Amino acid sequence: MGIGEFEFIEKIRQRAARGPLIKLGIGDDCSAITVPAGQHLLTSTDLLLENIHFRLDWTDLASLGQKSVAVNVSDIAAMGARPLCVYLGLGLPPGFTDEQLDQFMDGFFAALEQEQLFLTGGDTCRAQESLTIAITIQGLCPEGQQVTRSTAEVHDDLWVSGTLGDSALALARLQAGKPLSEFLAARHFRPRARAELGWQLGSHKLATAMLDLSDGLAGDLTHLLTASAVGACIDLDQLPLSEEFQKALIVDPRLLDLAICGGENYELLFSAHKHNRTRIEDLAQEFGIPLRRIGTVIADEELVFMGAEGQPYQPQLRSFDHFATPGKPLPSS
Amino acid sequence: MGIGEFEFIEKIRQRAARGPLIKLGIGDDCSAITVPAGQHLLTSTDLLLENIHFRLDWTDLASLGQKSVAVNVSDIAAMGARPLCVYLGLGLPPGFTDEQLDQFMDGFFAALEQEQLFLTGGDTCRAQESLTIAITIQGLCPEGQQVTRSTAEVHDDLWVSGTLGDSALALARLQAGKPLSEFLAARHFRPRARAELGWQLGSHKLATAMLDLSDGLAGDLTHLLTASAVGACIDLDQLPLSEEFQKALIVDPRLLDLAICGGENYELLFSAHKHNRTRIEDLAQEFGIPLRRIGTVIADEELVFMGAEGQPYQPQLRSFDHFATPGKPLPSS
Numbered sequence: 001m002g003i004g005e006f007e008f009i010e011k012i013r014q015r016a017a018r019g020p021l022i023k024l025g026i027g028d029d030c031s032a033i034t035v036p037a038g039q040h041l042l043t044s045t046d047l048l049l050e051n052i053h054f055r056l057d058w059t060d061l062a063s064l065g066q067k068s069v070a071v072n073v074s075d076i077a078a079m080g081a082r083p084l085c086v087y088l089g090l091g092l093p094p095g096f097t098d099e100q101l102d103q104f105m106d107g108f109f110a111a112l113e114q115e116q117l118f119l120t121g122g123d124t125c126r127a128q129e130s131l132t133i134a135i136t137i138q139g140l141c142p143e144g145q146q147v148t149r150s151t152a153e154v155h156d157d158l159w160v161s162g163t164l165g166d167s168a169l170a171l172a173r174l175q176a177g178k179p180l181s182e183f184l185a186a187r188h189f190r191p192r193a194r195a196e197l198g199w200q201l202g203s204h205k206l207a208t209a210m211l212d213l214s215d216g217l218a219g220d221l222t223h224l225l226t227a228s229a230v231g232a233c234i235d236l237d238q239l240p241l242s243e244e245f246q247k248a249l250i251v252d253p254r255l256l257d258l259a260i261c262g263g264e265n266y267e268l269l270f271s272a273h274k275h276n277r278t279r280i281e282d283l284a285q286e287f288g289i290p291l292r293r294i295g296t297v298i299a300d301e302e303l304v305f306m307g308a309e310g311q312p313y314q315p316q317l318r319s320f321d322h323f324a325t326p327g328k329p330l331p332s333s
Numbered sequence: 334m335g336i337g338e339f340e341f342i343e344k345i346r347q348r349a350a351r352g353p354l355i356k357l358g359i360g361d362d363c364s365a366i367t368v369p370a371g372q373h374l375l376t377s378t379d380l381l382l383e384n385i386h387f388r389l390d391w392t393d394l395a396s397l398g399q400k401s402v403a404v405n406v407s408d409i410a411a412m413g414a415r416p417l418c419v420y421l422g423l424g425l426p427p428g429f430t431d432e433q434l435d436q437f438m439d440g441f442f443a444a445l446e447q448e449q450l451f452l453t454g455g456d457t458c459r460a461q462e463s464l465t466i467a468i469t470i471q472g473l474c475p476e477g478q479q480v481t482r483s484t485a486e487v488h489d490d491l492w493v494s495g496t497l498g499d500s501a502l503a504l505a506r507l508q509a510g511k512p513l514s515e516f517l518a519a520r521h522f523r524p525r526a527r528a529e530l531g532w533q534l535g536s537h538k539l540a541t542a543m544l545d546l547s548d549g550l551a552g553d554l555t556h557l558l559t560a561s562a563v564g565a566c567i568d569l570d571q572l573p574l575s576e577e578f579q580k581a582l583i584v585d586p587r588l589l590d591l592a593i594c595g596g597e598n599y600e601l602l603f604s605a606h607k608h609n610r611t612r613i614e615d616l617a618q619e620f621g622i623p624l625r626r627i628g629t630v631i632a633d634e635e636l637v638f639m640g641a642e643g644q645p646y647q648p649q650l651r652s653f654d655h656f657a658t659p660g661k662p663l664p665s666s
Contacts, residue, residue: 006556023373023479024479024481027482027560028412028481028482028483028544028560029377029408029409029411029412029482029544029545030375030376030377030408030409030411030412030414030472030479031375031376031377032373032374032375032412032474032479033373033374033376034373034374034476035368035374037370040356040365040366040367041365041366041367041368041374041471042363042364042365043363043364043366043420043453043454043469043471044362044363044364044454045420045422045454045455045456045467045469046422046456047422047423047424047456047458047465047467049424049458049460049461049465050461051461052424052458052459052460052461053458075362075363076362076363078362078363079361079362079363079365081363087376087378087469089378089379089380089467090380091380091382091385091465120376121376121377121378122378123378123379123380125380125382125385125386126385127382127385128382128383128384128385128462128463129461129462129463130461130462132380132382132424132465134378134380134422134467136376136378136420136469138374138376139363141365143367146356146357146363146365148357148361149360149361149362150361211361211362212362223339227360227361
């Protein structure tokens with residue numbers, strides 16, 4: 001790399017927009033922000049490591065920059081809140097060029113602009129071998145509005161946004177050396193967080209519990225159920241699947257498990273009172289966001305997947321555990 | 334490792350203390366905190382990478398856990414503020430054992446307790462080859478109290494806490510394969526941030542500009558001078574040096590450059606009006622914190638080091654740039 005550390009910091013400092021709540025941005029020991037009265041500050045942090053979370057021979061760097069923002073925005077959306085600003089930690093391996101850094105930052109800033117977010121700090125250094133990305137995001141939420149995982153109630157509906165399994169199907173194809181369609185590539189490499197949906201569900205108090213699907217439906221739903229001390233019955237016939245996923249499923253029915261257990265959907269999963277069904281459907285229509293009711297919260301603390309004829313189904317893939325599967329972001333199909 | 338990702342999260346969740354301002358801690362998509370009216374939220378983030386920032390054959394993991402907290406507390410102290418909570422991102426390489434993880438977390442939690450900080454979130458995953466630590470810290474600061482780098486004034490005194498160069502001397506000895514004294518090992522592996530000093534200087538409005546010394550006196554002072562559009566004259570005779578450093582300096586006078594340019598001091602460097610000298614000295618005495626007046630802010634935008642006989646001195650080491658020196662946290666002596 002030709003650029004020096006402080007030259008790089010100065011370059012991104014000039015590029016980072018400043019909002020009215022940002023009192024101090026990049027360039028000091030800390031950022032300083034104002035949190036308006038009656039609001040909570042929300043924070044989430046994510047590590048993205050080369051060859052663990054992404055491969056540079058699969059993704060272009062602009063997409064990676066964009067995805068780094070999206071996966072964090074998704075965490076704020078899952079609380080029913082709005083994102084405000086991000087902090088970017090970057091460890092750059094030997095041989096990483098100025099052009100590569102520019103490509104990453106272009107995708108990163110494009111996503112910030114799209115989500116109306118500010119870059120307010122970070123840390124840059126060399127890495128020994130692989131690209132290291134650490135992102136922290138902060139958001140604002142009116143007190144009492146935040147939707148946690150622990151407040152789902154028995155008899156609630158369970159809803160999910162978008163379609164499931166596309167990202168996992170893309171990964172399975174990449175791992176098998178097969179080409180990706182534009183659609184699957186976009187779902188895997190350039191996910192968009194459901195920022196507006198999260199905010200609408202939060203501000204209208206329509207979700208009783210919510211999280212974002214990063215580890216897969218089965219795994220993440222289990223987190224929600226455990227936190228809420230309830231169970232769920234999921235109607236497999238109702239899982240929202242893209243056209244491309246459905247076509248693949250006809251060829252290989254075992255791919256269903258990718259929709260159930262595959263990670264990186266970055267869709268929102270939430271519980272809601274039955275009497276709010278119409279309001280939620282209206283919201284989906286108003287904002288053009290696909291929403292599907294996939295099951296019900298039950299009192300028994302178990303997770304049951306039901307097939308079309310009412311038979312229970314046991315997926316063969318286990319849900320994702322970062323410590324258990326070194327180097328593989330997802331089980332391949 | 335025997336422990337699973339979610340078992341680990343549950344384990345540290347139980348261990349993480351909760352304060353009155355922490356509305357939601359570990360275990361959801363985000364943390365939620367209350368920022369009292371009239372206060373700003375401060376945030377800083379740091380990456381610590383194996384074989385870039387630390388070597389596991391040199392440091393024990395408890396010290397590393399402790400240092401990970403200290404270097405972040407130092408950033409909050411440098412704003413004249415108080416730290417509140419931290420977020421821990423951990424990428425664990427293959428072969429990293431449960432015992433190693435416990436040791437790291439023991440040191441980490443010990444430092445949190447010492448600084449009365451809360452662990453409010455994080456992210457854990459496998460790393461491909463080397464231990465990856467990403468820490469974000471948040472602090473609170475009454476509005477108008479934060480001390481930035483950009484407000485030093487001509488004729489101000491320049492002060493520094495503690496002693497300079499010990500950590501760099503320790504590193505030079507490690508790199509030369511020499512043993513470390515207890516004192517040098519503590520200064521390098523287990524630095525304590527100047528948390529109380531930062532807060533006192535901020536709350537009594539005694540510092541006109543401040544930062545913490547992580548990259549070395551020459552480098553960090555340059556950041557402060559550039560941000561403030563001023564210069565400085567530093568009296569080398571006044572640099573605070575530990576007894577051990579002074580002894581080493583007698584043997585090899587070139588080591589002076591380690592006090593001037595060597596990084597990882599984690600001391601505070603600040604400017605202050607001349608008429609506050611007595612108040613600052615009283616503060617130093619009250620809290621038992623060594624403080625030394627090392628120079629003066631000047632109008633010419635240059636940094637001059639003056640020897641005992643008034644002759645200018647040019648250090649031979651350049652200040653630290655993370656992009657320029659792959660794999661070496663500091664130039665060796």
